[in-house]
Amino acid sequence: xxxxxAAQAHFVSRFGECEAxxxxxSPAWLAPxxxxxxxxxxxLGFPTRKNEAWKYTSVSEIAKASLDPEPPARDGVSRDDIRxxxxxxxxxxxxxxxxxxxxxxxxxDDAPPTGVEIEGLAGALGKHPELxxxxxxxxxxxxxxxxxLNGAFQRDGAFVRVTAGAAPQQPxxxxxxxxxxxxGRVANPRNIIRIDRGAKAAVMLRYxxxxxxxxxxxxxxxxxxxxxxELDLVSVQSESDTAYHFSSLDIRxxxxxxxxxxxxxxxxxxxxxxIYARLDAPGVDCALNGLFFVDGExxxxxxxxxxxxxxxxxxxxxxxxxxxxxxxxxFNGSVLVRPDAQKTNAQQFNxxxxxxxxxxxxxxxxxxxxxxxxxCSHGSTVGRLDEDALFYLRARGVDELAAxxxxxxxxxxxxxxxxxxxxxxxxxxxxxxxxxxRNQSAKEVA
Amino acid sequence: MGDAAPMLEICGLHAxxxxxxxxxxxxxxxxxxEVHAIMGPNGSGKSTLANVLAGRPSVEVTAGRxxxxxxxLLELAPEDRAKEGVFLAFQYPVEIxxxxxxxxxxxxxxxxxxxxxxxxLDGMDFLEFAREKMKLVEFDEALLNRAINEGFxxxxxxxxxxxxxxxxxPRLAVLDETDSGLDIDALQVVANGVNALRSPDRSxxxxxxxxxxxxxxxPDFVHVLADGRIAHSGGRELAHELEKKGYSWLEVAPTExxxx
Numbered sequence: 078x079x080x081x082x083a084a085q086a087h088f089v090s091r092f093g094e095c096e097a098x099x100x101x102x103s104p105a106w107l108a109p110x111x112x113x114x115x116x117x118x119x120x121l122g123f124p125t126r127k128n129e130a131w132k133y134t135s136v137s138e139i140a141k142a143s144l145d146p147e148p149p150a151r152d153g154v155s156r157d158d159i160r161x162x163x164x165x166x167x168x169x170x171x172x173x174x175x176x177x178x179x180x181x182x183x184x185x186d187d188a189p190p191t192g193v194e195i196e197g198l199a200g201a202l203g204k205h206p207e208l209x210x211x212x213x214x215x216x217x218x219x220x221x222x223x224x225x226l227n228g229a230f231q232r233d234g235a236f237v238r239v240t241a242g243a244a245p246q247q248p249x250x251x252x253x254x255x256x257x258x259x260x261g262r263v264a265n266p267r268n269i270i271r272i273d274r275g276a277k278a279a280v281m282l283r284y285x286x287x288x289x290x291x292x293x294x295x296x297x298x299x300x301x302x303x304x305x306x307e308l309d310l311v312s313v314q315s316e317s318d319t320a321y322h323f324s325s326l327d328i329r330x331x332x333x334x335x336x337x338x339x340x341x342x343x344x345x346x347x348x349x350x351x352i353y354a355r356l357d358a359p360g361v362d363c364a365l366n367g368l369f370f371v372d373g374e375x376x377x378x379x380x381x382x383x384x385x386x387x388x389x390x391x392x393x394x395x396x397x398x399x400x401x402x403x404x405x406x407x408f409n410g411s412v413l414v415r416p417d418a419q420k421t422n423a424q425q426f427n428x429x430x431x432x433x434x435x436x437x438x439x440x441x442x443x444x445x446x447x448x449x450x451x452x453c454s455h456g457s458t459v460g461r462l463d464e465d466a467l468f469y470l471r472a473r474g475v476d477e478l479a480a481x482x483x484x485x486x487x488x489x490x491x492x493x494x495x496x497x498x499x500x501x502x503x504x505x506x507x508x509x510x511x512x513x514x515r516n517q518s519a520k521e522v523a
Numbered sequence: 524m525g526d527a528a529p530m531l532e533i534c535g536l537h538a539x540x541x542x543x544x545x546x547x548x549x550x551x552x553x554x555x556x557e558v559h560a561i562m563g564p565n566g567s568g569k570s571t572l573a574n575v576l577a578g579r580p581s582v583e584v585t586a587g588r589x590x591x592x593x594x595x596l597l598e599l600a601p602e603d604r605a606k607e608g609v610f611l612a613f614q615y616p617v618e619i620x621x622x623x624x625x626x627x628x629x630x631x632x633x634x635x636x637x638x639x640x641x642x643x644l645d646g647m648d649f650l651e652f653a654r655e656k657m658k659l660v661e662f663d664e665a666l667l668n669r670a671i672n673e674g675f676x677x678x679x680x681x682x683x684x685x686x687x688x689x690x691x692x693p694r695l696a697v698l699d700e701t702d703s704g705l706d707i708d709a710l711q712v713v714a715n716g717v718n719a720l721r722s723p724d725r726s727x728x729x730x731x732x733x734x735x736x737x738x739x740x741x742p743d744f745v746h747v748l749a750d751g752r753i754a755h756s757g758g759r760e761l762a763h764e765l766e767k768k769g770y771s772w773l774e775v776a777p778t779e780x781x782x783x
Contacts, residue, residue, distance in 0.1 A: 464581070469617040469671075472577045473631035473687060474605035474638075483630070487621025487670075 081123035084140035114228030121222035177266030192243020201236035231267035260290035302334035316344035332358035372401035398429035400436035528593030536587035547751030563748035577611035606638035610693030685716035714739030
């Protein structure tokens with residue numbers, strides 16, 4: 078039996094042992110959904126590198142780690158811990174999830190803004206079955222093994238609903254914290270974000286950690302934008318450098334809805350994100366912006382699929398990579414234009430910046446077009462800091478290190494600048510600056 | 524040494540860019556307070572000389588020495604030359620998306636100030652200081668908050684160079700064809716920037732194709748660079764002569780002079 082097979086068997090057998098306990102407080106309709114998910118996972122298994130979608134990312138380290146899908150007994154994350162992570166008080170609109178489970182006592186005491194409902198998914202299962210069940214019951218269009226694993230072991234996560242016509246000014250910030258007790262475990266947060274007809278909101282998903290050991294965050298987030306709804310989703314992954322972080326994101330967009338994703342990946346030993354956006358109705362606008370910035374021995378993998386299933390939709394994708402140390406990056410972006418998706422306008426671009434000689438990126442932007450009246454472009458670049466720009470800055474008295482930092486920040490800044498909400502943008506800028514700071518000091522030590 | 528040393532002393536300078544030897548034994552002395560114009564045909568080595576002085580890494584000095592105020596200039600990193608008061612106005616200023624002009628100039632000025640043991644200027648003080656200088660070079664303040672040179676017109680880029688020069692107040696300014704492609708108004712702006720810095724303890728090397736700029740920035744000396752060496756030197760009247768006759772009448776002389 079290979080390591081991958083053994084890990085697969087381990088999770089399947091752990092499901093058998095946990096099933097009754099998982100079912101405990103959930104509504105009865107969830108049990109067959111979980112069961113179908115584990116069966117799907119048993120069929121898919123841990124992917125090998127023969128699988129095209131996993132060609133450049135090996136999961137054998139995770140398989141070897143034999144992590145336990147039982148969630149950790151929550152290990153006393155305190156308000157002070159949260160304050161330290163945020164660099165200040167828990168402000169209104171911040172909701173905290175410890176090891177994937179909603180922690181109201183760590184969250185803001187203020188009521189959510191008018192028109193916004195927020196709670197743990199575990200609570201929403203009973204209260205809003207009509208809103209969550211169709212999403213949880215939906216087959217994964219991409220057959221992602223770890224999305225299936227999440228489906229089997231899901232217990233809790235965030236449920237966010239912005240009701241029809243509401244436009245809360247304040248962003249909704251969902252802070253996921255791995256507790257020290259996450260060591261050796263897998264957390265499977267399941268998030269549902271619904272923006273009802275004509276509503277407009279900004280939501281941040283921020284993954285942070287207090288755990289310095291090996292652990293695995295295996296998140297799945299489903300987003301539904303109803304007709305004419307608008308969402309800015311800022312996802313920041315800032316896990317420990319010992320973490321495995323997988324996140325699957327499903328977006329379904331109805332007529333005339335506008336979705337902008339701003340995804341920033343900074344942490345993790347091995348981090349992979351898989352985005353699937355289905356543009357299901359005419360007039361839809363979808364923007365996927367991303368920044369991955371890794372160094373040391375990190376491996377980061379960004380997979381995106383934009384599925385144009387309807388005419389007159391626009392998608393723009395810009396993923397930027399910064400790779401230092403011995404890090405490895407993977408970008409695999411595909412744009413699918415189905416036969417009746419005429420008048421599609423789709424752009425995709427993945428520029429990468431290598432800031433060390435030993436870093437590597439594998440980038441593969443692909444277009445698959447089955448309609449004839451469309452405007453599509455795609456491309457990727459891999460380069461180093463522009464020597465002419467570097468010399469220009471130095472010739473004015475800026476030290477070489479500072480000049481390199483300035484140019485690296487400048488490369489990254491386009492992604493942060495696209496975030497309309499100032500409070501979210503500044504968090505992203507600070508986290509990117511802190512990452513650069515750590516990268517520089519690591520270099521000085523070496 | 525100290526006061527006695529000239530601003531710049533170049534002896535037997537040889538330099539290559541890529542495989543080609545461009546400078547082939549260049550000698551030049553620039554005294555404090557002097558403005559020297561360097562003219563010459565394309566490919567004669569004018570820009571290479573400018574780049575050697577600023578320390579561009581892709582230009583390799585293979586022989587000779589360059590003393591700046593009596594110190595070995597070639598030993599210094601580009602940023603240290605700048606902090607010591609050497610300034611190059613680029614022939615082709617670089618566009619740098621994502622770095623604001625204001626942020627960059629403040630960083631540059633504060634690097635020099637820190638080096639001189641002066642306090643850094645904060646944002647407000649810097650802006651006040653920069654506004655004075657912007658007036659001098661008729662610089663649109665809106666450009667200060669844009670990314671460095673991004674989407675600037677040719678004239679705006681050159682003004683930006685002169686603004687940086689005005690802000691950094693160098694001891695030795697090297698202008699690499701700053702006047703190329705400028706209309707007469709922009710040319711006067713460039714000239715104002717250079718003339719405003721003229722003082723007994725500052726010097727400038729003005730590299731140009733055209734005598735026109737030298738009507739506004741009147742040089743103390745004019746040199747003709749040909750095939751990597753100074754082929755001819757004279758006073759300001761040499762520029763007019765070159766304008767009338769071109770360079771061909773000079774080209775024989777250096778070869779003969781160089782023959783043993």
